[in-house]
Amino acid sequence: MPLPLYLLALAVFAMGTSEFMLVGLLPDIAAEFDVTVGTAGLLTSAFAIGMIVGAPLVAALARDWPGRSSLLTFVLAFAAAHAVGAVTSSFPVLFATRVVAALANAGFLAVALTAAATLVPPDRKGRALAVLLSGTTTATIAGVPGGSMLGTLLGWRATFWAVAALCLPAALGILKGMPTGRVREVATGGPALRTELAQLTRPRLILVMLLGALINAATFASFTFLALVVTGTAGLDAWWISVVLVLFGAGSFVGVTVAGRLSDRRPGLVVAVGGPLLLLGWPALAVLAIEPVALFVLVFVQGALSFALGSTLITRVLYEAAGAPTMAGSYATAALNVGAAAGPLIAAATLDTAAGNLGPLWTSGLLVAVGLLIMCPLRTVITAGRSVDVVE
Known part of the structure; x- marks a missing residue:
């Protein structure tokens, strides 16, 4: 894999740390701003909503920009949003900084996904995506637990400053390592924006976006509220939250790495094996979390x-x-974050029910079940090794 791909992954690590770090900080943020944990959880949804809106919008605006300049701008804007969030005493302002940071993250990820696809041969998109997403999974292994520990020691604001600082070496790496004009070359030599947007009318594309959103909704429904399961249901000390987050992150790294080697040629195998096991796992966790x-x-x-x-x-x-070379990354980003926004919203509504802290786990199981029910009769769309568009 080319070096610029790993530089992009470094920036994704900083942004992934921010996106996921609230999991271990929600109780402290809720206490400081005098809101419920469920309300504080809306900060995760705010970030996701900003990415849903921002991904296609910013990708469309940036499709004719030099790739390195646009990626650098997004990283610096992301850092600035976290600096403001670290000093505010207003929950609405903190909410707004999450939206702004999400817009910057959305623009970065949309351009980065497109750039990653152009840095490798056409039949290695899955491997390239695995490298890029390794920044996210590494964030869940190191960045998020580290942020949780830092928040426990110095307060949640220290984690916001830490994320802002993480953006600086990522920005330097992009400035020094990314080739200029990569995104611009694709845009000027490819189809018009209207043609790329017309891809969204294709049923196959809409289907895989919907399925991706459902699975990600299931992931975030539980991940956002894991701290409550650790300290409430399991009755463990707050320090164990970091251990659980490390374990989840280590698992996600293994999952992305294995899937990255199979998703280009054997996607059906991943779905056929992983889907039923994932469905069984969430209710099992709800029952055994004690x-x-x-x-x-x-x-x-x-x-x-x-x-x-x-x-x-x-x-x-x-x-x-x-067929949408400069917008494909934004479609993938939007699908991911529709799920990331919807999952915590649905799960938060279950916290005040009889299910309590385990409500998000049951919610995840239900969302996976819906996804598999949709997927089963239409599995040929997923099990095809490569899209017809690619083959042609």
């Missing part, structure tokens, strides 16, 4: 299965959107 050992094992397994299945479906989005 036992710490079972909690640790199942969190790792669910992290691996969630990211293996999710990354495979998002790779299918890139294949099915091959």
